Every structure is written in C-alpha cells, then in structure tokens.
Amino acid sequence: MTHHKQHTIGQSVWCSGVGLHSGLKVSLVLKPAPADHGIRFRRTDLPGNPTICAHYDNVIDTFQATTIGSAGIGVSTVEHLMAALYGCGVDNALVELNGPEAPIFDGSAAPYVKLIRKAAIVEQTGARRYLTIRRPFVVEEGDSSIIATPADQFQVHYEIEFPHPRVGKQEYSWELTNTSFSREIAKARTFGFLKDVQRLQQMGLIRGGSLSNAVVFDENEVLNVNGFRYSDECVRHKILDFIGDLALTGLPVLGKFEIRKAGHTLHSRFLAELMAGKGYAAQTPVAASAPYIPSGLYAIA
Numbered sequence: 630m631t632h633h634k635q636h637t638i639g640q641s642v643w644c645s646g647v648g649l650h651s652g653l654k655v656s657l658v659l660k661p662a663p664a665d666h667g668i669r670f671r672r673t674d675l676p677g678n679p680t681i682c683a684h685y686d687n688v689i690d691t692f693q694a695t696t697i698g699s700a701g702i703g704v705s706t707v708e709h710l711m712a713a714l715y716g717c718g719v720d721n722a723l724v725e726l727n728g729p730e731a732p733i734f735d736g737s738a739a740p741y742v743k744l745i746r747k748a749a750i751v752e753q754t755g756a757r758r759y760l761t762i763r764r765p766f767v768v769e770e771g772d773s774s775i776i777a778t779p780a781d782q783f784q785v786h787y788e789i790e791f792p793h794p795r796v797g798k799q800e801y802s803w804e805l806t807n808t809s810f811s812r813e814i815a816k817a818r819t820f821g822f823l824k825d826v827q828r829l830q831q832m833g834l835i836r837g838g839s840l841s842n843a844v845v846f847d848e849n850e851v852l853n854v855n856g857f858r859y860s861d862e863c864v865r866h867k868i869l870d871f872i873g874d875l876a877l878t879g880l881p882v883l884g885k886f887e888i889r890k891a892g893h894t895l896h897s898r899f900l901a902e903l904m905a906g907k908g909y910a911a912q913t914p915v916a917a918s919a920p921y922i923p924s925g926l927y928a929i930a
C-alpha cells in the first residue's frame with residue numbers, strides 16, 4: 630500500500646448491531662466508493678435515501694457522541710467507525726444504514742477494523758491530499774485544551790484525569806503507522822460511570838448501553854468481570870474518539886495534536902476553528918521534505 634494514493638474497500642461488507650444511545654438495532658453496509666468521494670452515510674430507511682457527508686460542517690450534536698446530519702436527518706455515534714476507516718487508511722466509502730445510529734458493538738473500533746479488513750483495502754488511481762498543520766494552533770476551554778503543531782506524521786498525545794481510583798491521571802502518545810491503530814487504539818472501549826447512567830437514561834441516552842459495550846465504573850471499581858483490555862484503556866479510547874472526530878476534516882492529517890481533558894464538544898469546536906483558519910487559513914504548497922505528500926495538496930496555516 631502506498632501512502633500517496635487514495636484507498637477504498639475491495640467489496641461491500643455487512644454487519645448489524647445496536648445503537649448505544651437509541652438502543653435500536655441497525656443494519657450497516659460498507660461499500661466501495663470512487664476517488665474523491667470521501668466517507669458518506671446513507672439512510673436507507675428514509676424516503677429518498679438521503680446521504681450525509683462525513684464532514685465537520687455537518688456536525689449537529691456532540692453530547693456524548695458525534696452526530697452528523699442536517700434538516701432533521703442524522704446519523705449519530707459515527708466516531709468509532711470514522712476512526713476505524715481513518716486508522717485503516719480508507720479515504721472513500723459509502724456507509725448505508727437503516728437507522729439513526731451506527732452500531733456500538735463492543736464499544737471499541739475493533740469490530741469495524743475487522744469488517745474493513747474483511748472487505749480488503751484497495752488502492753485507487755486518485756492522489757491523496759493531506760491537511761497539514763503549518764503553524765501552532767490552540768483551542769482552550771477551562772482546563773481542557775487542544776494544541777496542534779506542525780509534524781511530518783500524524784501524532785496524538787492525550788491526557789485525561791478523572792477523580793476515580795481506577796482511572797486517575799492517564800496519558801498516551803500515539804503515531805499513525807500501518808498497524809498502530811489496530812494494535813494500540815482500536816480495542817479500547819468507551820467508558821462511563823454508574824452515577825451518570827440514570828441521568829443519561831432519563832435524557833433518552835445510552836438506551837443500548839450495557840457492560841457488553843462499555844467499561845463501567847462504580848464509585849471504586851470496574852464493574853466489567855474481565856476488567857480492562859489495557860491498563861490505560863480510557864485514555865486510549867479518548868484518542869480513538871479524537872481520531873474519529875478529526876477524520877471529519879475529510880482528509881488525512883499531518884500534524885501533532887496535544888490534547889488535555891477534552892471530549893467530542895471541544896474536538897468539534899477545535900475542528901471548526903482550525904478549518905475556518907481563524908483568519909489565516911491558506912492553500913499553500915508543503916515543504917518538499919515532508920514524506921508521503923503528493924503535489925496539489927490542501928494545507929492550512
């Protein structure tokens with residue numbers, strides 16, 4: 630596989646599962662798509678089968694999950710599938726689903742990685758364009774922050790802190806390579822605290838939530854019988870979520886991202902402000918020394 634060509638999947642693949650928040654069973658078909666198509670979702674259960682581009686402009690909700698859509702037509706909890714596609718290097722795919730929310734499976738991206746591998750990843754003729762960070766860029770809110778700086782690779786450093794004896798302070802540094810997503814990040818599950826469950830359910834959320842699709846903590850312990858998959862599973866999952874949200878740029882990204890105590894809402898704000906360029910976005914050619922970069926790419930200053 631070369632880095633400078635776009636990629637799609639080799640064949641259509643099907644799966645089904647329950648949505649974390651809706652609790653609804655949904656069927657999902659991942660289909661190949663042509664170069665420059667990007668990732669798009671199609672609601673096959675709605676009249677006219679409306680299609681939604683997986684693009685930061687289409688984010689309509691970021692509470693507890695990332696929802697994309699418009700005019701009352703949406704797809705929620707897209708971040709784990711988006712992270713899997715991004716982590717596997719899939720630029721173009723059509724995601725057909727017959728419900729409002731992507732399946733949660735085990736709360737991680739591993740089942741989606743397995744699905745993508747089953748479909749196989751194939752190279753296309755179109756050149757890949759990268760979004761490159763050209764200058765330091767910061768978004769902050771309270772003690773949460775995201776700092777982007779230029780780098781020749783895609784690197785993420787995430788730090789979290791929860792006042793819980795099994796979580797506490799965790800940090801993890803990760804860099805995208807051919808295998809690093811599936812090896813280090815994909816298996817990390819979403820997590821939550823028992824004290825929040827009732828409140829979220831009263832809000833109509835996590836109706837499909839259970840110990841089979843999340844790590845759940847009571848006041849002192851992990852309630853899942855088998856405990857963690859990694860001792861720092863929580864921070865790894867935050868990286869998974871960030872990758873899924875950043876994938877909504879629609880382009881592979883070259884840059885280093887240092888994130889502290891953020892979530893979907895700050896990820897999304899960061900993305901919108903980054904792409905708006907804060908008045909200094911520019912399309913410029915990238916340094917010839919940077920690896921994997923074809924000509925004609927989109928760069929943001």
Ligand SMILES: [Zn+2]
Pocket residue numbers: 708709819866869870
């Ligand atoms: Zn997540």
